Each structure stands twice: as C-alpha cells, then as structure tokens.
Amino acid sequence: xxxxxxxxxxxxxxxxxxxxxxxxxxxxxxxxxxxxxxxxxxxxxxxxxxxxxxxxxxxxxxxxxxxxxxxxxxxxxxxxxxxxxxxxxxxxxxxxxxxxxxxxxxxxxxxxxxxxxxxxxxxxxxxxxxxxxxxxxxxxxxxxxxxxxxxxxxxxxxxxxxxxxxxxxxxxxxxxxxxxxxxxxxxxxxxxxxxxxxxxxxxxxxxxxxxxxxxxxxxxxxxxxxxxxxxxxxxxxxxxxxxxxxxxxxxxxxxxxxxxxxxxxxxxxxxxxxxxxxxxxxxxxxxxxxxxxxxxxxxxxxxxxxxxxxxxxxxxxxxxxxxxxxxxxxxxxxxxxxxxxxxx
Amino acid sequence: xxxxxxxxxxxxxxxxxxxxxxxxxxxxxxxxxxxxxxxxxxxxxxxxxxxxxxxxxxxxxxxxxxxxxxxxxxxxxxxxxxxxxxxxxxxxxxxxxxxxxxxxxxxxxxxxxxxxxxxxxxxxxxxxxxxxxxxxxxxxxxxxxxxxxxxxxxxxxxxxxxxxxxxxxxxxxxxxxxxxxxxxxxxxxxxxxxxxxxxxxxxxxxxxxxxxxxxxxxxxxxxxxxxxxxxxxxxxxxxxxxxxxxxxxxxxxxxxxxxxxx
Amino acid sequence: xxxxxxxxxxxxxxxxxxxxxxxxxxxxxxxxxxxxxxxxxxxxxxxxxxxxxxxxxxxxxxxxxxxxxxxxxxxxxxxxxxxxxxxxxxxxxxxxxxxxxxxxxxxxxxxxxxxxxxxxxxxxxxxxxxxxxxxxxxxxxxxxxxxxxxxxxxxxxxxxxxxxxxxxxxxxxxxxxxxxxxxxxxxxxxxxxxxxxxxxxxxxxxxxxxxxxxxxxxxxxxxxxxxxxxxxxxxxxxxxxxxxxxxxxxxxxxxxxxxxxxxxxxxxxxxxxxxxxxxxxxxxxxxxxxxxxx
Numbered sequence: 001x002x003x004x005x006x007x008x009x010x011x012x013x014x015x016x017x018x019x020x021x022x023x024x025x026x027x028x029x030x031x032x033x034x035x036x037x038x039x040x041x042x043x044x045x046x047x048x049x050x051x052x053x054x055x056x057x058x059x060x061x062x063x064x065x066x067x068x069x070x071x072x073x074x075x076x077x078x079x080x081x082x083x084x085x086x087x088x089x090x091x092x093x094x095x096x097x098x099x100x101x102x103x104x105x106x107x108x109x110x111x112x113x114x115x116x117x118x119x120x121x122x123x124x125x126x127x128x129x130x131x132x133x134x135x136x137x138x139x140x141x142x143x144x145x146x147x148x149x150x151x152x153x154x155x156x157x158x159x160x161x162x163x164x165x166x167x168x169x170x171x172x173x174x175x176x177x178x179x180x181x182x183x184x185x186x187x188x189x190x191x192x193x194x195x196x197x198x199x200x201x202x203x204x205x206x207x208x209x210x211x212x213x214x215x216x217x218x219x220x221x222x223x224x225x226x227x228x229x230x231x232x233x234x235x236x237x238x239x240x241x242x243x244x245x246x247x248x249x250x251x252x253x254x255x256x257x258x259x260x261x262x263x264x265x266x267x268x269x270x271x272x273x274x275x276x277x278x279x280x281x282x283x284x285x286x287x288x289x290x291x292x293x294x295x296x297x298x299x300x301x302x303x304x305x306x307x308x309x310x311x312x313x314x315x316x317x318x319x320x321x322x323x324x325x326x327x328x329x330x331x332x333x334x335x336x337x338x339x340x341x342x343x344x
Numbered sequence: 345x346x347x348x349x350x351x352x353x354x355x356x357x358x359x360x361x362x363x364x365x366x367x368x369x370x371x372x373x374x375x376x377x378x379x380x381x382x383x384x385x386x387x388x389x390x391x392x393x394x395x396x397x398x399x400x401x402x403x404x405x406x407x408x409x410x411x412x413x414x415x416x417x418x419x420x421x422x423x424x425x426x427x428x429x430x431x432x433x434x435x436x437x438x439x440x441x442x443x444x445x446x447x448x449x450x451x452x453x454x455x456x457x458x459x460x461x462x463x464x465x466x467x468x469x470x471x472x473x474x475x476x477x478x479x480x481x482x483x484x485x486x487x488x489x490x491x492x493x494x495x496x497x498x499x500x501x502x503x504x505x506x507x508x509x510x511x512x513x514x515x516x517x518x519x520x521x522x523x524x525x526x527x528x529x530x531x532x533x534x535x536x537x538x539x540x541x542x543x544x545x546x547x548x549x550x551x552x553x554x555x556x557x558x559x560x561x562x563x564x565x566x567x568x569x570x571x572x573x574x575x576x577x578x579x580x581x582x583x584x585x586x587x588x589x590x591x592x593x594x595x596x597x598x599x600x601x602x603x604x605x606x
Numbered sequence: 607x608x609x610x611x612x613x614x615x616x617x618x619x620x621x622x623x624x625x626x627x628x629x630x631x632x633x634x635x636x637x638x639x640x641x642x643x644x645x646x647x648x649x650x651x652x653x654x655x656x657x658x659x660x661x662x663x664x665x666x667x668x669x670x671x672x673x674x675x676x677x678x679x680x681x682x683x684x685x686x687x688x689x690x691x692x693x694x695x696x697x698x699x700x701x702x703x704x705x706x707x708x709x710x711x712x713x714x715x716x717x718x719x720x721x722x723x724x725x726x727x728x729x730x731x732x733x734x735x736x737x738x739x740x741x742x743x744x745x746x747x748x749x750x751x752x753x754x755x756x757x758x759x760x761x762x763x764x765x766x767x768x769x770x771x772x773x774x775x776x777x778x779x780x781x782x783x784x785x786x787x788x789x790x791x792x793x794x795x796x797x798x799x800x801x802x803x804x805x806x807x808x809x810x811x812x813x814x815x816x817x818x819x820x821x822x823x824x825x826x827x828x829x830x831x832x833x834x835x836x837x838x839x840x841x842x843x844x845x846x847x848x849x850x851x852x853x854x855x856x857x858x859x860x861x862x863x864x865x866x867x868x869x870x871x872x873x874x875x876x877x878x879x880x881x882x883x884x885x886x887x888x889x890x891x892x893x894x895x896x897x898x899x900x
Contacts, residue, residue, distance in 0.1 A: 049510055069513040070522075076514045082507035086529050095525075099516035143515070354808075356709075359702030366699070367725045367779065370736035373746050377739060427619045434616030446617055449624050455885065456628070456878060457837040459854050463861065463874045464631035467638050471651075487627045490620055519612075541727075548729040550840060555861065565731050572735055572844060581739070584732040591728045599720045 001046070001151055001183065006055035008041060015041040017207035019055070023151075023185065028177045030186045032194040033204035034230070039187045042204075043153050046185065047076050059150050070099070075144040076153040079160070081136050083128045089139045090115070090124035096147045114142040117176065134165045141173070145180060154186045158193065170197050191231045195219065203227045225342050228270045235276070235310050236342075237269040245336065251306030253284050257339040268342045273299065273313035275338035278324070282331030286310065288324050300324065302332055371588055378581035396582035406583065409567035416481045416563060417546035423482075424489025425497075425539045429531075431490070432497040437506065453488045461487075462555040469556070476558030484556045485546045492545050493538030496602055500534025533601045540598035544591050632878065639872035643865070658868035678856070685852040688767065689835035692774040693828050696782040699775070700827065704783055704820075705812065708790035719787065726780035734773045734844045741769055741845070765847030773841035778834070782827040789823025790816065822892045829888055833881040837874075853877060 001023040008016040015038045023029045031039040044050040046057055048069035056065045064072050075096070084092050090111050097107045115121045118138040128136055137157060144152055154173070158166045174197050177184045188194055194201050195215040202212045203226070210224045211217075222228035225236070239247035241261030247269060248254050261267055278300055286302035289309070293316075300312045310332055324330055379392045400406060431450060435443055453461060465484050466476075474480055508530070512522035553563040562570075564587070571580055642655045707718045725733060740746045742764040751761070763769050793816060801811045817824075839854030846852075851859075853873060860870025 047514060049513075069510070070516045070518055074514075076511070078507045078511060080505050080507050082505055082511035084508065084511070084526055084530075095512070095517075096515035099521065147515070356702045356705035359699075360706030363699055363703040363779075364721070366776075367722065370733070370740055370776070371725065371728070373740060374732070374736040377746070427623060430616045431620035434613045434620075437613075440613065446621065449629070450620055452624060452628055455881065456632070457834040457881065459837040459839060459857055460632075460635075460874045460878045461628065463857065463870060464635040465627060466861065467634050467867075467871065468627070468631035471634055483627055487623060490623065494620075544727045548727060550730045554858075565729050568729075568735075569731050569840075572731070572738070580735060584729070584735055587732055588728050592724050595720065595724050595727050599716075 001060075001185075002058045003042075003046070004056050006042065006045060006057070007053050008045060008050060009053060014207045016045070016052075016055075019207070019209055021202060021209060021212060023183060025060075025183055026181045028174065028184045028186065028197060028199045030188060030194045030198040030201045031204060032188060032191060032201050032230075034189055036206075037204040038207040039189075039204050040155060041207075043076075043155055043185065043187050046151070047074055047153055048072050073150045074153055075147060075149040075151075076155065077137075077140050077144050077157045079156045081140040081157075083136055083139055083143070085128050088125050088127055089120065089131065089135075092128075092139055093124075093143045093146050096143060100147065110146055114146050117145070117179070118142045118172075133161055134169065137161065137169065138172075141176065145176070145182070148180075149182065151183045151185060154184060156187050156189070158188070159190075166193075173197065195231070203230065205230075222270065222340060222342070225268055225270070228340065228342060233273050233311065233313075234270045235273060237271070237308050237310070239267055239269050241265045241267060247341075249284075249304070249306055250308060251304050253305070255284070255334055255339060256336040257341050258337050259341045261341055265343075270340040270342050271310075271334050271338055273311045275335060276310060276312040277333040277335075278302075278312045278314055279331050279333060280323075282333055284334065285329060285331045288326055288328045288330050291324070291326060300330070302330060374581060375585040375588065378578070378585040380578060380581070396578045397586075399579045400582045400586070403579065406564070406567060406579075409562050409564045412478070412481070412557075412561055413547055413564040416478065416485050417543050419482045420485030420489045420546045421493075421539050421543045423486045424542050425493040425535060427486075428490045428493035428538060428542075429497050429535055432494055432501050433527075435498065436501045450494055451491050454491050458549075458551040459555075462552040465552070466555045476556060477561045480556050480558065481553060481561060481563065484552050485549065488545060488549065488552065489542035493535075493542045496538040496541065496598075497531065497534040500531055500537075500602075504530055537598045537602040540594050540601065544594045544598070547587070548591060632875075635871045635878075636875050639868050639875050641868050643868050655868075658866075658872035681851050681853060681856055684767070684850060685836050685854075688771060688774060688850075688852060689832050691771055692778055692835045693782075693832045695771070695775045696779050696831050697824065697828065699779060700782040700786055701817075701824075704786045704790050705816070707783075708787055708793075715791070722783055723780060730777060730840050731844075733777060734841055737769070737773050737776060737845060738764065741772070764845065765849060767846060767850040770842045770846035770850050770852075773845040774835055774838060777838070777841055778831045781830045781834070785826040785830060786820055786823040789820040789826075793819045825888055825891065829881075829884045833877070833884055836880070837877050 004020050006016050006019040031042060033039050041050055045052055048067060056063060059073055093111045093114050094107050097110060115124050118141055120138055158169050198215055200214055201218050203210045205226050211227045219231055228234040237249055239249050241263050242248050243263045245256050245260050246254050247257055257269055286304040288300055289303045290301040292299045297313050297315050302310045312332055378396060435446060469476060469480050508526055509522055512526045550565045550569060553566050557563055557566055568580060568583060639658050640654050747761055798811055798815060801815050837854045838852060839858045842850055842852045842855045857870050857873045860866045
C-alpha cells in the first residue's frame with residue numbers, strides 16, 4: 001500500500017499533515033500515537049470513510065482515491081465491532097459474501113471456514129447479544145476476513161477488552177495475520193501492544209508521522225523526542241556538543257554518547273532508565289531523591305549537580321534490600337551506546 | 345448506590361397517586377356510565393346494558409364519521425411517518441449548519457397552539473381555493489403527524505451504533521442495500537412506535553379537524569363535539585368510551601414496540 | 607462535500623410540507639389580519655386595513671367614531687386569568703407527581719410515564735365530556751353527594767368559570783408533567799446523595815437541590831400550558847357554556863357566526879406572537895435546545 005502526501009483538515013483542525021508511507025505485503029503494520037494524533041483519520045481515509053483534501057492512496061498498484069468504501073479492496077474491524085445485532089454470527093460473516101453475490105453453498109462453506117479460523121465453530125447461530133465481548137470481536141474479525149481483502153484495517157479493536165483477554169487476542173491476531181498472509185494495519189495508542197505485535201510501527205503525533213521502523217528500531221533508536229518519550233520511559237538531559245561523541249551537561253560533567261555532534265550544538269540526550277547503572281561512586285554523581293519499589297524492579301531518582309533528574313531502573317535480582325536510601329549520594333553510569341542524541 | 349428510601353418522598357407519593365386518580369377518575373366514570381341502560385343520561389343507574397353501544401353501531405352518520413377519521417388517520421400516518429423517517433435519517437450523524445433550524449421547523453406544529461395552526465391552514469385552503477374536505481383534512485393531519493412520528497424514530501436512530509452503516513458499506517453494500525438490510529430492520533421498532541403515536545394523534549384531533557373539515561367529511565371527534573353541544577345523549581358515552589379504549593390500546597402498543605430489542 | 611447533498615434531500619420532504627402547510631399559512635394568516643372583511647364572511651383580498659387590530663380595543667359607532675370597547679379586553683383579561691390560574695394549578699399538581707415519578711426505579715418510571723400520558727392522547731373532547739357527566743346538575747358528583755346524605759345538594763359548578771378551569775387543568779396537566787419530568791429525571795442522583803450526606807433533610811433537598819435543577823422544565827411547562835391555554839376553546843365551550851368566553855372561543859366565533867375573519871386572524875396572530883416571545887425568552891434564559899443532554 002502506498003500513501004502519498006495525505007492531508008486532511010476538519011475546519012481549523014489539521015488531522016493529517018502531508019503523511020506518506022509505504023506498507024509491504026504480508027506485513028503487520030501498526031499506527032501508534034496518542035488520541036487525536038490522526039491515526040484513526042488515516043485509517044478511515046484508507047477505508048474510504050473520510051475524504052482527503054490532498055494526496056493519493058493506492059493498494060497493490062491500484063489507486064483507490066474517490067472510490068466509495070464498498071468498492072475498495074480493504075475491510076475494517078471497527079472499535080465498537082459494529083456487528084449487526086439483528087443477525088446471527090454466521091449471517092454477519094456471510095454479509096460481505098452476499099454483497100458479492102456468492103452462491104449459497106460457497107457462502108456456507110466459507111462461513112464455516114471463518115468460524116473455524118477464529119475458533120468460534122458451533123457458535124454461528126448465536127446472536128451478538130448472546131456472545132461475550134471477546135467472541136463478538138472475533139466475529140468482527142472473521143467477518144472482515146471472509147472476503148479475503150488485500151488489506152485488513154483494525155481500529156483499536158482491543159481497547160474494550162479487559163487485560164487478560166486483550167493479551168490473548170493480541171496473540172490471536174498475530175497468528176491470524178501469519179496464517180492468512182493478509183496485510184494488517186493496526187491502530188492503537190497502547191505502545192506495549194504495538195511493540196509486541198508489529199512487524200513495523202509508525203509513530204504519529206499531531207497529524208504527522210515521526211518515525212517508522214521495527215519495534216526494536218523505535219525503542220532502541222528513537223529519532224525524535226516525542227517518540228522517545230511516548231514509548232517506554234526515557235531520561236532527557238540537555239547538553240552541548242563539545243566535539244567527537246562527547247557532550248557537556250549543565251552541571252559541567254562530560255558524557256560520551258552513541259553519535260557524534262557538531263561542536264557547539266545544543267542537543268537533548270536520551271537514555272532509558274534500565275540502561276543506566278547505579279553505583280556508589282562514579283563520574284556523574286547526584287543525590288538520591290526517590291526510591292520506588294515495583295516488585296520486579298526498583299526505580300531510583302537521582303538529582304544531579306546541575307539540577308537534572310535521572311531515573312534509574314534496577315532489577316531486584318538480589319532480594320529486596322536496596323543499597324541506597326533517600327538522601328544518599330550516588331553515581332550513575334551511562335553506557336555510551338545507550339545514550340541517544342536527539343535534535344528534535 | 346444509596347438506598348431507594350432516600351428518593352422516596354412521602355408527600356410526593358400520596359400526591360402522585362391522587363393525581364393519577366384525578367386523571368383516570370373521569371375516564372373510569374365515563375366508561376362505567378356507558379353501560380348504563382337508562383333512557384337518558386340524567387336518570388340514575390338502571391342496570392348494565394350494551395344498548396348504547398348498539399346505538400353507536402347503527403348510527404349511520406357516526407359510522408360515516410368514523411370512516412372518515414380512519415381514512416384520514418391512515419393516510420396522514422403513512423405519509424407523515426415516511427416523511428418523518430426520511431427527516432430523521434437526514435438529521436442524524438454529523439451536524440450540519442442548518443440542522444438547528446430544521447429541527448425547530450419539524451417541531452413547529454407542536455409549539456404552535458392548535459387553534460392558530462387550524463386557522464392558518466383554513467385560510468391557506470381558502471386562498472388556494474381548495475374545497476374543504478378529505479384532502480384538506482389529510483394535508484392538515486399529515487403536518488401534525490410528522491413531528492409526532494419523528495421523535496421516536498430519531499431517538500431509535502441515535503441509539504444505534506453509527507459504525508453499523510459504515511460496516512455494511514465496508515463489506516461491499518451499496519447505500520440502498522445498506523439501508524434495506526441493516527438500518528431499516530434496526531429502525532423498525534422506532535418507526536412502528538412513531539406510526540402508532542401519529543395514528544392516535546390523528547384520531548384524537550378535535551381543534552384542527554373542526555376548522556378544516558367540510559360538509560360530508562366530518563371526523564369522528566368533530567361529530568361527537570357537535571352532538572355534545574346539542575345535549576348529552578348516552579350514545580356519546582358509548583362512543584367516547586370506545587375512543588378511550590382504542591387510544592389506550594394503540595398507545596400501549598406503541599410503548600411495547602418502543603421497548604423491544606432492549 | 608458530496609455527502610451533504612443526500613442529507614438535504616432526505617429532509618426536504620419534511621421541509622416542503624412544513625413550510626407549505628404551516629409556515630406559509632401562518633404568514634397568510636398575518637396577511638389576512640390586515641385585510642378587510644367581506645360582506646358575508648370571507649375577506650376581500652385586495653383591500654387592506656388595520657380595522658381588525660383596531661377592533662381589539664375600539665368599536666365604531668354608526669357615525670364611524672371610535673369609542674373604547676371593553677368587551678374584548680375583558681375577554682382577554684379573563685383568558686389571561688384563567689390561563690394563569692390553570693398554569694399555577696397544574697404546576698402545583700405536577701410537582702409532587704413528578705417528584706414521585708422521576709425517582710422511581712427505571713422500569714417503573716417508563717411505565718408510569720406511559721400511564722400518565724395515556725389520558726393526554728385520548729381525545730380532548732372525551733376528556734372534557736367526562737367532566738360534564740361529573741359536574742352537571744344530577745350528574746355523578748351530585749348523585750354521590752345524595753348518596754352520602756346531602757340530599758338535594760348540588761355543586762352547581764357546570765357552566766361557570768370554575769368548571770372551565772377544572773376542564774383546562776385536566777386537559778393541560780400532562781403538558782406540565784412531561785417537561786418537568788424530563789428535567790427532573792436528568793438530575794444527577796449523586797447530587798442528591800451528596801446533599802443528604804451533608805445533612806440536609808428531605809424537604810430541604812427538594813427545595814434547594816431538586817427544584818432549582820428542574821427550573822428549565824418548570825418554566826417550559828408553564829409556557830407550554832399558559833399560552834395554548836389562552837387559545838383553548840373546547841373547555842370554555844363545553845364546560846363554561848359560552849358564558850365565560852376565552853380568546854379561543856372568540857377566535858372560533860369569528861370564523862363561525864360572527865364572520866369576521868380578519869379579526870379572527872388578528873387574534874390568532876397575536877396569540878402566536880406571544881408564544882414566540884415566550885419561547886425566545888425561555889431560550890435566552892436557559893440557552894439550551896429543546897432536547898438538552900447532560
């Protein structure tokens with residue numbers, strides 16, 4: 001799928017700002033971002049429910065601009081599932097096929113196949129009201145997959161499920177994507193979901209795509225401050241480049257980072273709390289301000305000489321006895337390859 | 345959740361029941377008296393009898409008026425419900441600029457006092473030289489049927505998941521098919537409920553029909569009105585009771601329809 | 607953009623019907639009120655005059671001089687008084703009723719609403735007629751009095767303004783109950799719980815929480831009763847016996863025996879103008895649409 005220069009505004013609100021991306025076949029692609037970032041608008045534009053002000057979309061080489069939703073080779077799983085309440089599960093799944101005028105026998109066979117695929121065999125005659133939330137969701141997925149679309153669009157389909165069910169469905173959807181080989185475009189605001197399920201992730205904010213990459217790329221090598229902040233936790237330190245890979249913090253301490261920077265340039269250094277190491281002595285010192293015990297980890301917050309706050313996440317591998325208390329002086333080690341340089 | 349006791353206002357409960365008695369008392373009296381076998385309405389109770397109901401059934405003028413009422417009600421209800429349904433579909437979804445004005449317009453017949461509406465329609469018909477009769481009645485009743493049917497349909501529509509139509513479209517249904525197979529079946533209880541209410545409203549209308557009907561096309565309520573003005577005959581008791589029961593039955597059905605699928 | 611057109615198409619039949627059969631006729635009515643009455647009723651379409659409005663207050667004697675005529679003013683005054691009395695009485699009856707209804711459990715509420723509304727849907731005529739049976743000499747109430755020992759007593763109410771008032775209250779009570787009920791039902795229950803929690807007794811909760819929050823409904827009900835009440839003519843006709851004429855009966859007369867259409871139109875138009883003003887004031891006061899959702 002190719003999206004080129006998509007722009008859309010609703011009155012004064014810019015929902016999509018010159019968005020372009022390419023999605024490979026047989027890919028589990030996720031659009032990730034906070035509410036209002038434009039990810040749902042993008043999805044709906046692909047589906048045909050939202051008209052674009054500028055830009056074009058093509059699926060497998062065929063342009064779909066101007067085509068009504070019922071003519072596009074994409075199908076959608078809605079956030080509210082949108083299952084027809086007056087039809088049984090089987091009838092729901094059959095609906096799309098009937099629209100394409102499939103002969104009755106083929107329809108029945110395909111419906112059975114789909115029910116099997118989502119593990120709802122035998123429940124075909126139930127009405128939505130008689131199905132649980134998770135089951136309804138699977139009917140929605142089966143219904144959308146029945147027509148074997150080129151692309152399946154999923155609009156935050158798991159947000160209404162409770163935690164346990166959610167995790168189960170995440171695995172389900174991943175399995176379905178692999179088995180059917182259909183390209184999935186998945187929208188979510190939950191970064192954990194995005195990281196666990198996707199082949200590639202596009203992080204969006206304020207109508208623009210900030211970074212596209214594999215989950216590892218996004219997490220380990222964020223290129224924008226928003227991405228580093230939105231995914232996981234990050235420490236941000238303002239610094240000035242002093243040549244080579246070295247940067248000077250406000251407190252005067254010099255650090256080595258993963259990338260070189262132009263001398264004199266002001267940058268933001270980003271380091272994940274779990275990469276920082278806490279020790280009794282070292283070059284970068286500070287006072288322990290907070291200690292938060294989280295069961296598997298303990299988080300220490302250190303305030304450096306320059307006033308900056310650094311959070312360090314340490315696994316409690318040797319029992320729950322912290323070696324530091326609030327008020328202690330301590331030092332933090334920041335491995336250079338884990339210190340990212342951000343200019344934005 | 346607080347115990348229900350907190351919302352149990354003592355004085356309100358007595359008053360509530362008293363008001364219900366006040367509302368239904370006269371109607372009950374009316375129905376009871378309709379079975380009074382006496383000659384005139386002035387005499388006392390002289391045994392239960394269906395005499396006056398039989399009189400109603402054989403009163404040709406009254407039967408004719410009933411026919412007129414039913415025909416007008418059917419036509420006005422059908423037209424009004426269809427128009428109201430279309431309007432409800434048009435006003436659902438994203439608000440458009442003139443929506444407020446449209447909704448006020450649709451509600452207008454309910455705001456205007458019936459006598460004002462009646463007079464204006466009368467003058468309209470005179471101005472365009474339409475003779476007063478069945479047509480004028482049907483037109484007038486349709487106007488009132490629209491807002492009455494509109495409300496339940498709109499309410500039902502708003503309760504539906506807006507993604508349903510989108511889902512149908514997404515799966516390949518053309519707009520007409522989407523309407524026919526998804527929206528219409530789901531909307532049906534609202535439409536039926538609205539139609540019932542419009543029908544009852546049309547049957548029960550007195551003021552507008554009074555001004556807008558012509559010779560030979562009197563509706564039942566207007567006919568009864570003239571009967572009552574001339575004097576109280578027990579026949580009036582009987583026909584009135586029938587009207588009450590009919591209204592109650594239709595209203596009950598409307599209520600049942602409205603609550604189905606919940 | 608191309609999605610807007612189908613929607614306009616959908617609402618257009620309703621708009622056509624309403625504009626053609628209600629809005630335009632209202633304009634015609636206003637127009638007619640400025641015309642001269644015809645010889646045998648009807649109007650002379652080309653002749654304009656303000657005569658109809660003059661007639662409100664003055665009458666012309668044989669020499670075409672204007673003399674103040676208080677007849678119509680008295681009718682207006684009586685109508686206003688009766689309508690105001692109806693509004694107040696229905697309010698007093700409706701408040702406890704809605705208090706009871708609005709705080710019932712959900713299922714009962716819907717049922718009660720239907721029960722209260724059924725008389726509303728019954729023919730206006732039938733409802734007033736039932737009161738004739740009750741109120742007239744020798745009618746049910748009188749017989750009831752006889753039965754308990756007040757022989758030869760009679761309440762003598764029929765064909766007096768009191769009877770008209772009873773009929774009006776009975777006819778318009780649902781119009782007062784419904785808006786207040788809608789307002790009351792929307793009150794967040796937790797506000798009431800909070801008031802109790804802070805130590806308020808039942809009466810105080812009603813007075814200081816429930817009533818103020820129901821104000822839009824109360825005012826709406828008052829308007830919905832007062833103005834149409836001015837234009838009522840079934841109740842004054844049947845129960846008042848034509849002796850206590852109201853504006854509604856007056857209008858009816860103009861299109862009947864009196865054959866003075868312009869005057870009738872003028873009366874009707876004035877009534878309509880009053881309701882528009884009242885509604886506009888209500889809108890200003892409460893700044894919400896007819897169906898506000900919290």
